[in-house]
Amino acid sequence: MLITLDNLLSQSQVIEAKAMLEQADWVDGKTTAGHLALDCKNNLQLPTNSVEAQQLGDFILARLQDHPVFNSAALANKILPPMFNCYQGSGNFGNHIDNAIRVIPGSLNQIRTDISITVFLSEPESYEGGELIIEDTYGQQSVKLKAGDAILYPSTSTHRVNPVTQGRRLASFFWIQSLIRSDEQRRILFDLDQSIQSLTATNKGADEIVKLTGVYHNLLRQWSET
Ligand code: NI
Secondary structure, three states: OOEEEOOOOOHHHHHHHHHHHHOOOOEEHHHHOOOOOHHHEEOEEOOOOOHHHHHHHHHHHHHHHOOHHHHHHHOEEEEOOOEEEEEEOOOEEEEEOOOOEEEOOOOOOEEEOOEEEEEEOOOHHHOEEOOEEEEEOOEEEEEOOOOOOEEEEEOOOOEEEOOEEEOEEEEEEEEEEEOOOOHHHHHHHHHHHHHHHHHHHHOOOOHHHHHHHHHHHHHHHHHOOO
């Protein structure tokens, strides 16, 4: 499933983030590409040990923890520290599927990539192209969000970033290992949780809500891996 997180960062937080990224030292994105992606990746990235990447990454993670839709949709177990990229001058990233396993930088710990996330940091009208194209269950989706919004999509999907022919596209991207490996099961839990939340707003304390909440947790118990 594709889920948009609206206003993960506010407008003023986006301006601050961009000011930090403007003065950072960027490197060729091929340094972190898997061998199959090497030929089709053409962008800039911040080194994972750069001060800007670490500070901004921590800030984004804190914002995610407070985002109700994120918690309901991702059921995160582990999150890779956010990385940052920049596409300009016809930079693009051709069709690929993300590596299944990634090592958390500076450690021996690995995470399985169940969910990919992109946080858009440039206003869509400030650059041409740069759409994130995702092959979803129901066909191709073209994603180009307002600065500060983010998209969650299954890491199993083929995706690409169209060439940025004018302007500059800054974004943060990273991966999540979910408590629920299957995208289909995550969708069921998300729909159930969202429905329970809406019902709670209008029928607080109803026996049915207590039962449905129990069903949610019993499914989570059956399906989760911690
Ligand atoms: Ni990718």
